[in-house]
Amino acid sequence: MYTLGMDIGSTTSKAVILRDGREIVASSMVIATVGTLGVFQVMDHVLEESGLKKEDMACIVATGYGRQTYGEADYQVSELTCHGLGVRHVCPQARTVIDIGGQDAKVLSLGEEGRMVNFVMNDKCAAGTGRFLDVMANILKLDISQLEVEAARSEKPANISSTCTVFAESEVISQLAAGTAIPDLVAGICQSVAVRTAALAKRAGIKEKVFMSGGVAKNGGVRSALEKELGTEIGWHPLGQLMGALGGCIYGWEKSR
Ligand code: ADP
Numbered sequence: 001m002y003t004l005g006m007d008i009g010s011t012t013s014k015a016v017i018l019r020d021g022r023e024i025v026a027s028s029m030v031i032a033t034v035g036t037l038g039v040f041q042v043m044d045h046v047l048e049e050s051g052l053k054k055e056d057m058a059c060i061v062a063t064g065y066g067r068q069t070y071g072e073a074d075y076q077v078s079e080l081t082c083h084g085l086g087v088r089h090v091c092p093q094a095r096t097v098i099d100i101g102g103q104d105a106k107v108l109s110l111g112e113e114g115r116m117v118n119f120v121m122n123d124k125c126a127a128g129t130g131r132f133l134d135v136m137a138n139i140l141k142l143d144i145s146q147l148e149v150e151a152a153r154s155e156k157p158a159n160i161s162s163t164c165t166v167f168a169e170s171e172v173i174s175q176l177a178a179g180t181a182i183p184d185l186v187a188g189i190c191q192s193v194a195v196r197t198a199a200l201a202k203r204a205g206i207k208e209k210v211f212m213s214g215g216v217a218k219n220g221g222v223r224s225a226l227e228k229e230l231g232t233e234i235g236w237h238p239l240g241q242l243m244g245a246l247g248g249c250i251y252g253w254e255k256s257r
Contacts, residue, residue: 001256002050004057005248006043007079008066011102011130012215013038015046016245017057021253026050027242033066059252063244065103075251080108080119082247087211088114089250090237095207098197098226098234099243100216102130105197107204120204126165128196130216135165136189139172140182144219150186151221158188168192187221194225201230211235213243 002025007014013033017026028045032038047053054060054072062073063082070076079099087097088110097108105128109118126132137144151157158180162168168189175185193216201210210232216222217240227234239246 001058001253002052002056003249003252003256004046004060005082005245005250005252006039006060006062006070006073007064007082007242007244007248008039008062008070009033009064009079009101009244010104011134012241013042013066014242014245015042016242016249017046017050017052018246018249018253021250021257024239024246025052027239027245029241035066035069039066039070058256061248061252063248075255077248077251079244080106080116082244082251083213084108084110084114084116084247085250086243086245086247087213089246090239090243091209091211091235093209094211094235096201096204096210098201098210098212098217099214100129100193100197100212100222101214102134105129105200107197107201109204109207118204120200122196122200127163127168128193128200130214132165132168132193133189133216133219133222135169136172136186139169140176140185142182142186147186147190148218148220150183151190151225153183154181154187156184157191158184160188160192163196187225190219190221191225193222194229197222197226198229206230206232208232209235213237213240215241217241
């Protein structure tokens with residue numbers, strides 16, 4: 001039995017097809033979101049990659065910020081539930097999930113059986129989210145994927161004191177003008193996201209094992225700064241950005257089997 005999970009986020013659309021609630025047979029991601037053709041593109045890609053048709057899906061679940069806009073879904077499910085289910089699938093020992101996407105940051109506490117028992121979310125501010133990192137990468141003329149490489153080269157992370165993205169932007173520009181090295185600036189930027197995220201995680205309560213999902217989990221600079229802030233190892237998975245879509249597949253499987 002095949003189930004399809006579609007995660008329509010604030011920055012990217014992701015889709016996963018799962019066989020029998022276990023095996024990922026195809027996945028796709030496009031940098032386009034709600035209200036764009038990205039949602040249909042990601043569906044086309046994932047079906048093409050799997051060689052399957054929409055009618056072969058026992059269940060289609062939409063999750064994420066834009067889930068209400070996808071009327072063809074059998075279920076529209078909160079991303080908190082789906083991230084919890086997706087992470088439980090790849091890391092059954094996870095008890096704290098830190099999910100940082102393009103527009104928000106969330107911390108989920110999972111119970112012994114992996115179900116969500118509590119969560120906290122950031123306020124409506126871009127600081128501490130992927131958006132903050134995207135803006136900073138743009139100022140530094142770096143691709144978002146280069147941030148971890150630059151951060152690893154830093155000898156003395158710069159201090160980015162502004163908590164607001166707009167003020168932090170001018171702080172980075174003036175530090176650039178003053179000659180601060182790019183790796184030190186990048187490490188400072190990652191550190192700033194880690195400090196905000198650690199405060200959020202402490203509000204939710206940290207239980208090991210801590211796992212990071214969402215697109216920002218790909219950024220090793222943020223992961224290692226966060227490990228230092230929290231004093232614990234952080235697990236992640238190369239498919240971490242797909243955890244919501246994967247969780248959607250699992251939700252669909254549990255409903256359909
Ligand atoms: P959403 O679900 O809200 O659309 P995602 O979980 O897809 O968000 O995360 C998007 C964010 O992930 C981007 O804003 C970007 O900062 C970050 N990101 C995406 N790809 C990479 C990468 N290769 N390396 C580091 N960060 C990345």
